[in-house]
Amino acid sequence: MKATVISYSLTGNNEALAASVAAGLSARHVKITEHKRRSMGTIVFDVLFNRVPKVNSLEDGFEDTDLVVFVGPVWLGQVASPFRAYFKQLKAKTNDYAFVSISGGADGPNPKLAAELSKRVGKAPATLIDLHIADLLPPDPKPTRNDTMGYRLSDKEVKSLTDTIVKNLRETKAL
Numbered sequence: 001m002k003a004t005v006i007s008y009s010l011t012g013n014n015e016a017l018a019a020s021v022a023a024g025l026s027a028r029h030v031k032i033t034e035h036k037r038r039s040m041g042t043i044v045f046d047v048l049f050n051r052v053p054k055v056n057s058l059e060d061g062f063e064d065t066d067l068v069v070f071v072g073p074v075w076l077g078q079v080a081s082p083f084r085a086y087f088k089q090l091k092a093k094t095n096d097y098a099f100v101s102i103s104g105g106a107d108g109p110n111p112k113l114a115a116e117l118s119k120r121v122g123k124a125p126a127t128l129i130d131l132h133i134a135d136l137l138p139p140d141p142k143p144t145r146n147d148t149m150g151y152r153l154s155d156k157e158v159k160s161l162t163d164t165i166v167k168n169l170r171e172t173k174a175l
Helices: 013-025 040-049 081-091 113-121 145-149 155-171
Strands: 003-007 028-031 067-071 096-103 127-132
Touching (some): 013 096, 040 081, 081 113, 096 113, 113 127
Parallel strands (some): 003 067
């Protein structure tokens, strides 16, 4: 099966993970970029007002892709808004997709993530892997948002997480 990895990253953690997953799957890697630097204010406004930010030109060529793997953060319990333009494009196609995220997790799990993806893409993901930086940190004291926001994955962590993700994609027959 042929896969395409589409990623967005604000801190670099999801980018490192996406590049590694793409290599592990021998997949094409498309990076979503924005024209302006993102701030916490734009994140909050995008979430509150359901905005679709301007991103680099949407790439075509998904017709021959069996699985699109989105890799990016979850902000305030929702998928990062730069994905929204690509979700609209995918909604018109019949490709299966997976969503993978490494995000803070200081506030706990993201229970509404699967429902949001289903609504935005028009169908449920073949696989949803919601990983948290808080799980990589010592549990005592409980990690805070500041702890998780400043954390950068090591090469060893990227490799370990990639192995888990690729194995999960293959076991769930998403690939």
